[in-house]
């Protein structure tokens with residue numbers, strides 16, 4: 043029962059109810075009050091860290107007022123809500139974003155100055171919330187920003203990892219993983235010690251007959267772990283809607299210690315229990331492309347699904363609506379297969395606890411869930427061993443088998459002549475041991491399945507889920523091309539460009555309606571506009587050069603062409619193609635006459651990204667980049683003509699410095715492997731061009747910006763299969779001579795001990811070149827040559843970049859969210875809350 047203040051006493055509350063600061067003076071007062079009282083510091087010992095803390099706490103007060111009102115409003119109106127279940131939210135920093143979204147930038151900047159601090163320095167004190175690996179986690183974060191901005195009643199659900207993705211250090215050119223203690227000080231979260239859920243593991247299933255003679259199952263005698271809610275406010279831009287991101291933290295169900303055990307002398311056992319429980323939400327798994335089938339990962343998934351569903355069902359039940367209304371009140375989106383256990387969990391609740399009949403429970407479940415696929419690569423599709431699921435979640439395994447039974451019966455009835463199809467589409471793979479195919483369960487348990495770019499969604503329909511298209515018809519499968527939030531990726535990361543655009547468009551409306559950018563195209567020949575646009579790009583490059591000097595100790599010339607590839611390190615993303623191209627460039631430069639060299643376009647090749655700790659090949663790619671950098675950067679023949687930089691510990695806040703500084707960024711995956719990519723959109727939006735393959739969203743970027751404003755190369759997805767086949771069965775293949783020379787140079791020890799690099803070279807020469815590096819090398823190098831030439835004509839280059847920016851409106855995550863809302867969730871925005879007296 044919720045406590046509520048009686049009507050007669052509410053006047054006093056209203057009088058004292060928290061007020062948000064509106065003026066610089068009020069802002070300063072709040073900051074100083076927090077520094078003096080919350081932090082117990084003073085003007086004699088206030089460093090930048092304390093200034094950050096004080097500012098964050100002042101902003102947080104303000105967010106929390108709007109957050110409370112939004113939640114009250116939503117409780118009152120009880121609209122259909124969206125629940126975005128993602129094991130990852132790569133949020134980055136919150137302070138700058140909060141200041142911009144509530145429109146307090148000038149006040150905060152001036153206020154901080156009056157208190158003796160520079161806003162940039164204060165902001166950079168914050169640690170990133172790095173609760174994600176890469177694109178999937180960052181997409182979830184962009185979606186939260188759009189959901190709030192568009193006033194959709196929406197919650198994110200995830201885990202509160204004590205350690206986010208590891209910090210990357212480079213030692214002797216190798217990646218070293220260091221723990222990320224991001225929670226040391228986190229003003230953005232609110233522990234809700236009163237919002238807990240007990241989650242069960244292991245145990246057994248008992249069948250019984252109730253009073254009415256109905257057969258029921260109950261899951262019992264398991265081990266209980268408690269989930270505690272931690273909430274983080276998600277402010278929309280230019281609206282009072284402030285949504286909630288709820289993160290679950292695990293703790294022992296009996297609190298700190300089991301006192302029975304403790305008092306009976308089993309001190310160690312009691313502590314061990316506690317630690318075992320806390321382990322569940324301790325670490326984010328750093329693998330972004332390989333399913334390792336670890337028990338703790340499955341525990342994380344269930345813990346989070348069970349706590350979130352309990353919470354969602356609890357909220358629904360408060361409204362006293364009938365169960366048939368559930369899917370009219372609740373839309374749950376599964377971000378990849380990681381939350382797929384939510385499907386059997388909802389079934390368990392409906393069947394075992396609410397005593398619904400199977401058919402009704404199933405139609406509610408299917409109507410509730412939508413599933414987003416992010417990869418078609420087989421090694422990344424989750425499959426859990428049946429014995430493991432049986433042991434950890436015995437009741438869920440039964441339900442999964444029942445779902446499969448009903449599904450296969452349906453298939454059998456409808457496709458009686460296609461008996462081989464049954465084993466192909468079965469949720470249970472008949473391997474040794476048997477495995478649960480989570481992607482199939484997600485498809486079967488959802489009413490819509492979407493890919494994240496057009497090509498990817500086509501591949502989803504024609505490859506991994508081909509049979510399901512036949513079974514369910516094509517309408518169940520759809521596309522929602524990814525997008526990015528222009529608030530963080532333009533306004534925040536590139537404030538000067540945002541201001542320039544605003545000055546021409548008469549305000550910042552384009553940040554809420556990115557299609558308005560098309561009006562920028564009218565200024566493509568405007569000399570004053572061009573001058574400022576060029577100056578902004580240069581300033582952003584100077585900023586990255588300064589950062590590179592300070593952090594990596596490498597001097598780069600900001601007048602060079604800045605070529606950037608930052609993303610997770612993976613063979614399919616082909617950083618190896620890039621670094622082989624760099625080596626080729628180096629060798630070409632070395633063999634040129636001074637006269638020829640003087641005509642060469644100087645270039646800096648930046649790389650950044652983390653490798654999964656157990657992914658040897660990816661780690662060797664990082665090593666090769668660093669070793670090449672050491673040799674090239676110190677070569678007096680080369681000077682500024684070529685520099686190679688590995689930017690360590692790539693993360694969201696670094697992306698905000700890196701993205702606006704590119705001339706060219708690289709999105710060069712083997713065609714058909716990169717589901718969408720989202721950094722490609724960020725780079726173009728910030729006035730950089732792309733070198734890319736016909737893959738993922740590159741294709742739609744080309745459609746939007748025009749073929750003249752992007753540099754495409756390489757083989758097409760439709761040819762990949764034949765090319766792979768040729769590597770294995772064709773006549774012994776001839777390596778392109780320049781790639782051969784690159785390999786010879788690596789093997790000769792030019793970049794240090796060649797041993798570590800043998801796997802990289804061999805995978806291409808001896809092991810079938812799965813990612814088709816050799817097939818695309820020539821076209822890649824030629825295209826880089828075209829880029830050098832094109833860049834020399836600075837005026838034409840500028841025209842291309844401005845044109846491209848003006849055509850990027852489609853890639854706002856606001857557009858995605860509206861598509862999800864309409865096609866998948868069937869939810870409407872709720873007008874933002876009114877404030878006191880407003």
Ligand code: BZD
Pocket residue numbers: 175176177178179181329330331332416417422494524716717718719720738
């Ligand atoms: O998702 C990425 C895809 O590779 C990108 O092409 C796409 O743009 C984004 C967003 O749709 N996938 C991931 O980032 N995947 C993971 O991070 C991941 C994490 C855990 C387990 C499996 C995959």
